[in-house]
Amino acid sequence: MSGGAPGGGPGGAPAFRLEGVSRRFGRGAGARAALEGVSLEVARGEFVALLGPSGAGKSTLLAILGALDRGYEGRVEVFGEDLASMPEARLGALRNARLGFVFQAFHLLPHLSVRENVAAPFLFGGEGGGGGARAAAERALDRVGLLARAGDGPDELSGGQRQRVALARAIVRGPEALLCDEPTGNLDSATGREVIGLLASLNRDEKMSVVVATHEPALAAAAGRRLGLVDGRLRAEGAGA
């Protein structure tokens, strides 16, 4: 089954387009298929939730959409460009400027302050980590309501605050799409709701495409479209809020 977008959305080419994408790990008889013939289109500005049990292939799909995993078969286009033909430097630039990542485990660097964590993408963007990066980091922290904690270390924050810092890091370069892997998975329901609200507002106000892999019904309910993944195949689809 394929997951076609309801519409092309703004900007012409869809944010993501997959055609018959498969991903296998291991070789020979021990090989395991994480994805099997997945075709999918996510329009620009669309909010899509990927649902499914653990091991269904949600994280693998996110890694492929985020140009972190190129060991797939099939065709993957991000903002209209075929990932297979892109050199490493352009892939890096794509991840740096046009995509934002949020992980279940936050992946904040404990030796850096909150501000430095949020500004980290600027180290790889060609601008360096100067004053512009600092100002952008503070704007992003203000957006997630944590500007007052900019000088603190990640260890001084609660789980919900850490995930909001990770979200600030993901949006600091003004990306066109966010890829979130279980962003509320380590949070209680109250802080989870804060993060869901932020994601929804980024999608609504900034017109960012958002793809989340989640078990969380509340988060799935916030998505405009829900796709089910079972044993590496897209099984179900439905419109949300």
Added chain:
Amino acid sequence: MRASALATLVGRDLARARASLAGAAFGIGAGTSALVFFAALALGVRAVLFGDVFPLDRVELEPKAGPEPGLLSVLLGGGSPPPGIEAAAIERVAAAPGVVRVYPKLRAALPAAAFGGKEIVGREIGTHEVPLEGLDPALVEGELKGPLSFRDPLAAGGPACQADAECGGARYCERPSGEAAGRCSDPVPVLVSRYLVELFNKGIAPAHGYPPVAASLLARAEGVTFRIELGASMLGRAAKGAPRAVKARIVGVSPNAIDLGLTLPLGVVERWNREYAGEAAASRRSSLLVRVASADRVAPLVEAAAREGLAPKDERARDLSAMVNGVAALLGLVSLVMLVVASTNIAFTFRALVAERRPEIGLYRALGATPGDVRAWLLSLALAVGAGAGALGAAVARAAAWAADRAAASSLPDFPFKPETFFRFSPSLYLGGAAFGALFAVAGALWAVRRAARLDPARALLGS
């Protein structure tokens, strides 16, 4: 990635992992320190040995020794004519490739004795047999610090005289044998060797109760006149000419002076040889000191000299050079082994560092870092650790050399050519030390860096 961003990453890592990186850097620092120390020692010893004792850019050539004359030849008064180098041969040697300048030498072909020194040691001392040698004054140009010069005092002539009293002051009347009149001359300038000074201080002075000739005393001795008796000595008289005395004065101590004897301007010995041994002994030269552009021009010069019947007077320089090079290479090898061991330590440290930072490396990839950026980051870290350890090692080597020089100055007895320092440091040596440290640190880190650059960011971050 920009250099400033790279510097930010490396700076953060140096601060963050300073304990483990310092441990890994210790070996690099120790190896570099040993390498720089031994290299400076080898350079210093070479500078003394081949700069002062056996200059490598100079060769002294003399006629090859002929066959032994045999008892019958000696009894019959035959044998080979006195060896010497003719002017034409000197010109051909001077024209050989790589030759910068030729300085002729001429041994005195007359018996001589020397007496004086009352002003220095309180009573007249002397030797009834003293070898004399003439030297091209150009060879010692710039060596003499005082007002006295080393040149033939009669080169520009002088007023006629019959006796010393007519000349006044320290001057004397130089009146060759059989001449009706002489010419007033300043005392003949004399150079002595450091070896002769040491011999006097260590052997002669203690035996006779004379004070040693210290540097200050030697300064007093410079300019003091003494007497050289020409044409006769303890061992006999010259075949020609009449014995007579001349005034001389020490004008300095020179590494170019003959070890045992007195060194005079070439023109003076030439005149005296003509007077006491004939024209052949005056016009030929005993040996040639040849300065070449570099040590590697010595071999072709020796070949060219062989065609003139000349051979190096002393081949110890080449033997010593080979020995010093061998010892330096051995010590260098030991240092390199230390660096290789240190490099494996760096390898272990970076392997652990990469394993520990898999999520961080994955995160950087997700934030836009390319595999090249990861390589640049970690190699720069290794470079900084290695270069820092190398520079520190070079500084430690400098401090150790200073301590070694201090210990040598206080515990080693004085000996000829004892240097103020046994080491020679240069900016390139320090830079080389830092570069070696960096090189071995980078080499050690390479494998771990390669793994980090190939790390799968999806697995590191998402576990997919």
